[in-house]
Amino acid sequence: MQKGKENMPTPALENQAQADHINSVVSLSEKKLSPAKQTDSNCECSVVKSENFSFYYGSKAGVKDISMEIYPCSVTAIIGPSGCGKSTFLRSINRINDLIPNTHTQGKLLVNDHNVYDKNTNLVNLRQQVGMVFQKPNPFPKSIFDNIAYGPKLQGIKSRSNLQQIVEESLKAAALWEEVKDDLKKSALALSGGQQQRLCIARALATKPNILLMDEPCSALDPIATGKIEDLIDKLQTDYTIVIVTHNMQQAARVSKRTAFFCLGELIEYDSTVKIFRNPGKKQTEDYVTGRFG
């Protein structure tokens, strides 16, 4: 096979086996995505929109001039090589980057039409609307119940029955209820890695966010746990806007509707997943998804 040199609609792919594989994955997700599109009207979704957003660590730019829109009730994947700013962008959305000293931003980052880097942003509200799941499962060293009830308690919910209901709902939404319902007082650290990550997802869901940010949620898990989490993401996208950063291209192809490709702090291409993987517009994208670099 020849290398396709033009940035035209159908470039030839070097490795046919890989191409076929990705193709099949994308077709699968295509089939899955169609029903989701139709339930747009059911969810109370919101939108994340960045306008020329840049984030600086000191004088070095983490991300530069990012302009993209994240659409409601779907999964948006952000892919790219290491150090390209995916996590930086993701963590800017709920301003968890504030923990790092010596940073500043430029441009706008709007969540629900409100600039999160505005001076009078209510961080507490923001973080309760935008939930986050981290790369390594990090449940608190408390019981399962206390972990999940942590968020709602911050929202002021004190009644025991209320909390129990929320815990149950969140655990069911995270597909963990059946496994832990017998002993919610057990320490969260006694669960397996996959269970812990689902617990973290349940914990994030307990505050009833609109947006769920996931920073490489499966990178520390084995394939079976990963599969379970991907199924979960698939289920959740009907009600939540999910942004997932991932190294795993197959995963991005499997779960997401739209994919953004970052490289060296810049947004190279942002389009529907099908297009990015079958028919990338930019050469860099093509090089990355075919595995020539990255």
Next chain:
Amino acid sequence: MKYNLRAIFDKGFTILTAASVVLMVLVLIAVLGPMISRGMSAVFFRSTVEFRRMQFDLHHRGDEATISDEIAQSKVHRDFVYSRIDEFKKGVDTDSFADRAKQIYRDFGDELKRNNVAGDELSRRRKVARKIRQDLEKAFRSVDRTEVLGILDGLDEYADDESIINTIADDFFVLSNEYREIARDFDFSRREEYAKSLEEVDVLVGKLFGPRPEEPLPAVPMDRYGATRCDLANELTDKILWKEEWVQQSPDQPMVKTKVSRVEDFAGTKLEAIFPYLEDNFDDLTVPNFTFYWQYFIDDSTSGHYFGGIGPEILGTLLLTALSMLFVFPLGVISAAYLVECASDNLPMRIIRMCINTLAGVPSIVFGLFGMAFFLLFLFPIFGAPSQKCILAASLTLAVLTLPVMIRASEEAIKSVPQTYIEASLGLGASRFRTFVKVTLPAAMPGILTGVILSLSRVAGETAPILFTGAVAFGPIPKSIFSPTRTLSYGIHDLATGDKIAMLVPHKQYGMVVTLIVLVICLNVVAIYLRAKIFRRLKGH
């Protein structure tokens, strides 16, 4: 070659470390062993009947019937000793004889008046009585046995005098016979020596057995009972049997203190018999029995620690420790929280950190003076509290003493809480304060408890800081935090630098030391157990 060398070095390293651990254990045993065994003797020891009597009198402990039996049992044997001493005393103490003679003379004169004897008869009889009396007094004063016996024999002439027979003056002859009995084996020429030696023996026997049953009770409790412990009784018996003298072994050698048997002093007298008697019948005289005096930890001390236990001291130490931990725990944790979470790394903060570290090295006596100056003399008057030693000031001083350790341990603990927990908490919408209280602090608890453990040991045993701020040697159990208290550490210091009483009760001192050590170990064990439990829970078990 190289591999073998490395293996040798590894083995050497293992042996060296093992040897150092063994050495440390040996040193610990060598230091603690004697202390513990002697301290145990404050609680486990052989007591005499005097001890049980004292316990019954002061605290109503023990079975009255048993104690009376024991007292009766010992009395039989003690009476022998007493009687011999009394008899011997008579030979030494001739003044009493002279006084009795005088009294008889006066009584005789009164009797004559009652019988209405008058005139020449009166003066004749009185002259006879006077003559007898003067002879007796001469006999009493004499140091020559033959002379004494001669005079007493000469008095017998008057025995048949009709003016004497069946009157009070007969008592003169009773007196004379008594003295004759004594004169039989008493060497009057050695009266002075005997007097001195007898005095010593009498005092020692009094200390050994306590006051005689018929004597009035002394005011001081210490004097009311004899030797209460067998070791003390043995010492006293030893002192009775032997006396220490400076003896010159040979002309050109310096004098050496040697033990000289006291029996020789009284050789040939009736008193000689008591010495072997004391030695052989020790058990009957003192009725020793093995006692477990656990009330040692509860009882108050009497007569300056001569009797009793160390209850108030233990209470004082516990109170001070608890109160100072109560002050230092929040202060230390909050300071550490500020240093970790909020403080920026600029010059003033670095100076403050340096000061905190320096504070850890300040001598504790300086803290004591600081405590007195700041709390007692400056702060208390501002709040209208009296400027006297109290538990509050001592606890505050101890808290300041141990603050740097607490801050350092807490700081380390808080810093070591994984950042992921904090991210997760913030990501859920918690404020920084909420995150600290609900997530960071519980996760840092094991490290903070390490600081507590380190502080506990220090605080429980410190003497210098409480010297001026809250500790006293004698006093009642504290009524409030504004009263001073006794403590184990100060009590040890006081007894060690104390007076004669302290030297009589070394077991008390050792007991205090061992109690302090055990107390600190117990506190540590409790804290370590708590920490382990929290640690296990944090790890998910």
